[in-house]
Amino acid sequence: MLYLIKKEEIDIYDIPIAVIARQYLEYVQLMKDLDLEVAGEFILMAATLIQIKVRMLLPRSPLSEEEEPEDPRTELVRQLLEYKRYKEVAESLTDLEERQSRHFARRYFEWEKPYKEKEVVLKDMSMFDLLAAFKAVLDNMPKKLVHEVQMIPVTLEEQMEFLAKSLEGKDHVVFADLMKQLEDRIVVIVTFMAILEMVRTHRIFIRQSDVFGEIWISNR
Amino acid sequence: MDLDQLKPIVETLVFASDVPLPAENIKTLVEETTIEDVQKAVDQLNHDYTQTARTFHIVHIAGGYQMVTHSSYASWVKKLFQGRIKTKLSQAAMEALSVIAFRQPVSKPEIESIRGVNCDGVVRTLLERKLVTISGRGEGVGKPLLYKTTREFLQYLGINELADLPKPREIEELFKEQNANADAAE
Numbered sequence: 322m323l324y325l326i327k328k329e330e331i332d333i334y335d336i337p338i339a340v341i342a343r344q345y346l347e348y349v350q351l352m353k354d355l356d357l358e359v360a361g362e363f364i365l366m367a368a369t370l371i372q373i374k375v376r377m378l379l380p381r382s383p384l385s386e387e388e389e390p391e392d393p394r395t396e397l398v399r400q401l402l403e404y405k406r407y408k409e410v411a412e413s414l415t416d417l418e419e420r421q422s423r424h425f426a427r428r429y430f431e432w433e434k435p436y437k438e439k440e441v442v443l444k445d446m447s448m449f450d451l452l453a454a455f456k457a458v459l460d461n462m463p464k465k466l467v468h469e470v471q472m473i474p475v476t477l478e479e480q481m482e483f484l485a486k487s488l489e490g491k492d493h494v495v496f497a498d499l500m501k502q503l504e505d506r507i508v509v510i511v512t513f514m515a516i517l518e519m520v521r522t523h524r525i526f527i528r529q530s531d532v533f534g535e536i537w538i539s540n541r
Numbered sequence: 542m543d544l545d546q547l548k549p550i551v552e553t554l555v556f557a558s559d560v561p562l563p564a565e566n567i568k569t570l571v572e573e574t575t576i577e578d579v580q581k582a583v584d585q586l587n588h589d590y591t592q593t594a595r596t597f598h599i600v601h602i603a604g605g606y607q608m609v610t611h612s613s614y615a616s617w618v619k620k621l622f623q624g625r626i627k628t629k630l631s632q633a634a635m636e637a638l639s640v641i642a643f644r645q646p647v648s649k650p651e652i653e654s655i656r657g658v659n660c661d662g663v664v665r666t667l668l669e670r671k672l673v674t675i676s677g678r679g680e681g682v683g684k685p686l687l688y689k690t691t692r693e694f695l696q697y698l699g700i701n702e703l704a705d706l707p708k709p710r711e712i713e714e715l716f717k718e719q720n721a722n723a724d725a726a727e
Contacts, residue, residue: 422615
């Protein structure tokens with residue numbers, strides 16, 4: 322409750338009940354959407370807020386008019402103030418803790434087990450913290466990466482056939498000329514593999530005129 | 542026993558003790574002295590420490606005397622005890638501790654009604670760290686356990702007795718402050 326009041330920077334002595342109640346209901350709805358079991362105290366608080374609002378809207382019954390007209394929010398304010406008092410005290414205790422933590426007393430340490438290297442400090446968290454964390458997870462989810470795997474449109478055998486055909490009735494073909502006919506990157510690669518394969522099986526051989534010169538492919 | 546004789550004895554006892562040593566205990570051990578003289582001896586020792594620029598002094602804490610190091614050298618001791626120093630309390634734990642300190646003996650439902658949230662976890666932490674203890678059972682539904690603060694609590698915050706704690710402001714005062722602010726705004 323204080324969380325919402327703080328978040329909205331609301332004056333706790335003049336709480337706009339409708340605003341707070343709407344926020345509360347939004348959180349309850351969010352919990353429902355997430356299929357969380359809605360905490361009873363949340364619903365209770367939302368109901369209390371609505372009740373207060375209703376009492377503020379309804380005309381007072383003649384009977385209660387004689388009494389001191391009381392703002393229905395008084396009880397809520399009293400509770401919040403009570404909490405605020407202790408919150409303030411807690412702050413001064415934290416100061417004392419800080420001050421004292423800088424003084425070390427003599428004592429026997431062997432009675433104490435050393436703490437684990439990294440002690441996990443678990444702090445209390447509210448449902449809001451949890452929801453905020455959940456939202457952060459959703460926001461930070463990596464975009465899905467899809468790898469499309471395509472069938473290679475040519476086979477090694479086909480390209481070996483293609484090489485053999487290119488050489489048919491010729492003394493040689495120039496490597497660069499041969500590759501120029503091919504458009505697809507993958508076909509170039511497969512063709513190159515075909516050349517290596519045919520060299521390995523001694524069906525063709527490769528010569529080069531000089532360093533960086535043309536590469537000639539010839540039949541054996 | 543005169544003060545010059547008493548001083549080294551008090552110093553030895555406080556130095557050797559692992560808990561704050563009440564003046565009463567020193568008096569019982571030494572026999573021929575008074576609580577006033579023990580206090581005087583401690584004051585003189587502290588005076589000596591200041592004169593000779595020692596890095597420790599004797600404090601009156603949790604009802605007894607204890608030697609502690611100066612805060613200016615805290616970073617070195619922290620290095621020495623790395624991994625063995627307890628972590629500070631969370632804000633939630635501190636709030637629950639404040640409620641227990643000022644309303645003791647107090648039940649968990651009462652703490653929860655003030656803080657507006659479940660306090661199982663923080664109360665357990667406070668119990669584990671021996672800052673609070675169970676003092677009995679209260680009246681009312683389910684006879685809830687009652688909690689109170691301990692000597693370790695005083696020691697932890699470096700105070701001598703509960704009366705030294707900062708007082709919570711009265712609700713009326715908070716109201717007044719608010720009205721004053723509102724008036725100033727107008």
